[in-house]
Amino acid sequence: MIPERIIQTHELTKHYGDFHAVNQLNCRVRSERITGFLGRNGAGKSSTIKMLLGMISPTSGSGTVLGHSIANAKDSIEIRRKIAYVGEDKGLYGYMTVAQLIWFTKSFYPDWRPEVEKKLLAEYRLPPGRKVKALSKGMRTKLALLLALSRRPELLILDEPTEGLDPVSIEELLQTLVTAPANGTTVFFSSHQLSEVERIADDILIIDHGVSVLDMSLDQIRENYRRVTLGFNIPVPKLPTLDGMEKIHVNGRQVTILASWNSEAIAQLGRERNAVAVDIAPISLREIFLESVQDQNKQDQQTHWEQQNALV
Amino acid sequence: MLWYKAWRETRKVTLVGIIAMAIACVLIMYNQQLMRDHADAPMTYIAYIYKAVYNSMGRDIFIILSIILGSGGLLQEKSVGTVGFTLSLPASRTRILLWRAVVGYLGVLAIAITPVIVVPLGSRYLGQSYPLGQAFGFFVLWSACGALFYGYTFLLAHILEGEHTSILLAIPSLMLYGVLMGLPWLARFPMLNIFDIMNGEDMPFFDERLRMLVGPLPWLTLVVIPLVAMSFVFTASRRMQPRDF
Numbered sequence: 001m002i003p004e005r006i007i008q009t010h011e012l013t014k015h016y017g018d019f020h021a022v023n024q025l026n027c028r029v030r031s032e033r034i035t036g037f038l039g040r041n042g043a044g045k046s047s048t049i050k051m052l053l054g055m056i057s058p059t060s061g062s063g064t065v066l067g068h069s070i071a072n073a074k075d076s077i078e079i080r081r082k083i084a085y086v087g088e089d090k091g092l093y094g095y096m097t098v099a100q101l102i103w104f105t106k107s108f109y110p111d112w113r114p115e116v117e118k119k120l121l122a123e124y125r126l127p128p129g130r131k132v133k134a135l136s137k138g139m140r141t142k143l144a145l146l147l148a149l150s151r152r153p154e155l156l157i158l159d160e161p162t163e164g165l166d167p168v169s170i171e172e173l174l175q176t177l178v179t180a181p182a183n184g185t186t187v188f189f190s191s192h193q194l195s196e197v198e199r200i201a202d203d204i205l206i207i208d209h210g211v212s213v214l215d216m217s218l219d220q221i222r223e224n225y226r227r228v229t230l231g232f233n234i235p236v237p238k239l240p241t242l243d244g245m246e247k248i249h250v251n252g253r254q255v256t257i258l259a260s261w262n263s264e265a266i267a268q269l270g271r272e273r274n275a276v277a278v279d280i281a282p283i284s285l286r287e288i289f290l291e292s293v294q295d296q297n298k299q300d301q302q303t304h305w306e307q308q309n310a311l312v
Numbered sequence: 313m314l315w316y317k318a319w320r321e322t323r324k325v326t327l328v329g330i331i332a333m334a335i336a337c338v339l340i341m342y343n344q345q346l347m348r349d350h351a352d353a354p355m356t357y358i359a360y361i362y363k364a365v366y367n368s369m370g371r372d373i374f375i376i377l378s379i380i381l382g383s384g385g386l387l388q389e390k391s392v393g394t395v396g397f398t399l400s401l402p403a404s405r406t407r408i409l410l411w412r413a414v415v416g417y418l419g420v421l422a423i424a425i426t427p428v429i430v431v432p433l434g435s436r437y438l439g440q441s442y443p444l445g446q447a448f449g450f451f452v453l454w455s456a457c458g459a460l461f462y463g464y465t466f467l468l469a470h471i472l473e474g475e476h477t478s479i480l481l482a483i484p485s486l487m488l489y490g491v492l493m494g495l496p497w498l499a500r501f502p503m504l505n506i507f508d509i510m511n512g513e514d515m516p517f518f519d520e521r522l523r524m525l526v527g528p529l530p531w532l533t534l535v536v537i538p539l540v541a542m543s544f545v546f547t548a549s550r551r552m553q554p555r556d557f
Contacts, residue, residue: 055399056556073404073553081402091393095320107313108401144397 006031006155006186007052011061014047014210021047023210024061029188029203032181036201036218037190040293044210045190046088049159053085066154081109084148088159088190090140094133098126098143105147117150123172137164149176156180158189162196174200198285206292213292218285225288226263230255230270231277239273242266247291258283258291314408317398318415321384326419329377333426336373340364341434357440359523365427366450367511375486377423378458381416382465383478385409386552391475395557405552413466413545420462424454449525450511456534457510461486463541470548503533 007029014022022044029035039045050056052065054076066082068075093101098121106112121128124142126135135143141164148156156177162170178200180187191197197204204221206214214221224244232253239248239255244262248255255275259266267278340347340361347364348355355363364370386409389395398408428447435442461482469478492498493505502514509530512518517527 050396050557053400055396057554077402077404080400085400087396087400089393089396091395091397093317093320093394093397094392095324100320104313104316105401108403 004031005029007063007065007188009048009052009061009063012048012051012058012063013060014044014051014056015059020210022051022058022207025207025210025212027205027207027212027215029186029205031186032184033202034177034181034187034189034200035203035205036197037188037205037207038192038194038197038289039190039207043207043293045207046159047210048207049085049157049190052157053080053083082153083155083157084151084153085157086141086144086148086159086161088163090137090144090164092132092140092144092147094131097129097131098135099128101132101143102128102147102150106150109151111151111153113150113152117146120146120149124169138166138169141165142169145173152183153185156185156187156189158187160191161189162191162193170196194284194286194289204285206289208293214288221285221288222282224259224261224263225283226259227281227283227287228257228259228263228266228270229277229279229281230257230267230273230275231279232274233276234274237273239269242269258288314403314411315415318384318412321412322381322416322419325377325380326422329373329381329419329423330426332377333370333373333423334430336369337365337427337430338434340369341431341438341440344438344440356523357435358442358446361431361435361442362511362523365431367513370427371454371511374423374454374458375461376483378420378461379465379479379482379486381419382462382482383469383476384412384416385466385469385548386555386557387470387473388475388478390557391473399557406549409470409549409552410545413463413548416466417459417462420458421455424451424458427451443524446524449529452529452534453510453512456537457506459538459541460506463544467544467548470551503530506537509533509537 005028007027009025009027012022012025013020021042025044025048037045037048047056051058052063052070054070054073058071063070065079068079070076070079093104096104102117102121106117120126120142124139124146126139126143126146132140132143141161145161148158158177162173165173174196177187177189181202198218201218203217204214205212232255234253236250236253236255242262242265244259245257245266246260247258249257255270257266263280267280270278344357344360348357348360351360386395386398386405389398399405401408428444428451431442431447432444464486465478465482468482472478472481490507493507498504502508508514512525513520515530517525517529519526
């Protein structure tokens, strides 16, 4: 039986010396849904995925995938048998031909679907006789996707799957991913293309500096997240902090508040403080993502600048 | 199917190695009269084959190819960017590594056996004769000693990152080993000199005058050497278990 939480981590941590790639990450990925895994470069996405697959060992904390512990070597093999994975570098054996690599890969998986393999070979126009090293980056990405999608895995983990693909292939891939949950496959994918994530994801997990900063369904985000703008014709009065206020920006006589919920109460507070203009607007995933990571980004830039100055 | 991956990784070196060894043997045999005529002292055909194949060019080719075949593995895959795909397969690191070790060593054996086939057959074609038993005896010596060169490089390949780093370190370190074995206080232990065991030089089982294997082979040594090589592979496997990729 597939557990309801297909991926679960508890205080999952990975340190490389002083660098904290993943820092006490708690996350849950629900089964038969599409979860978009977002974060800046170096936020810890790939390290998290590699820990889930047993490629790197956690420094501390724990995690399960499909009910199997990621720390146990035997369980880890079972995890890899049940899931399909496409890594960010799409590194495939250049010395094999497309057909040989397919033949080699399918020998590991009893759930291989030859009809899907044939369909994808035609769809992606992959030449079976060509050596993998002679394929373009986009074609290699397509081959990596074919190897993952030609099965019926319980979980599909994709790290930057659309990188290097042309728009038509991206569209075909997104359509494939959208239908995957209906076939019993959970999709967990990382991407920097927020518009793609917003199109197909059911749930969103954003991490920054190895810490989860948002773990919510897209429906909840759409329903609850609002940008509340308050305009005053007097100097901005001091506003008390209400539940749901995530970020407050003051610009002259205008206050912009990012609300994760409770936007009506926040707007009402503005009216009570004599705001002359009150606006509640929905907010896109891109804006939420940027708001979630930009404070830390500024801090990082400041730290980097100070370190550079110290060196000079 | 991990055997297939390992075979594809080693196929080119193995086949090129077999061909290079065969060509070397053929050229050596083809030029035998000329070379023997210009030798400082009269030399039998058997002594010439020994000198050229088992104590010179053939042996050197074999050692270098054993080192090259030992240079694969997960760290090399990391440097070429395929390790993520390999480690995402439902197979343990031990299995991946052992298949690579076994198939690579079969390549070493294939190169080692090439003179056994080529030299006696080619000799007959040239109207000469080289005993099959001699060729087979050297195959046994090469197989055991080659395992050590192979295992040593295999271990280095699982310690040092980089596509060719292990080869670049293995060759000079084995040269240094050869130099050290020439020192008087180490020369007292001939069974420590793998190069001499390979070609029989200064060994009780080898007749220096006839240039032939005469006595029983040093079976204990020939068992111990592959066991040492296996311990290198085992150590490499142990090193890979906790490694982050």
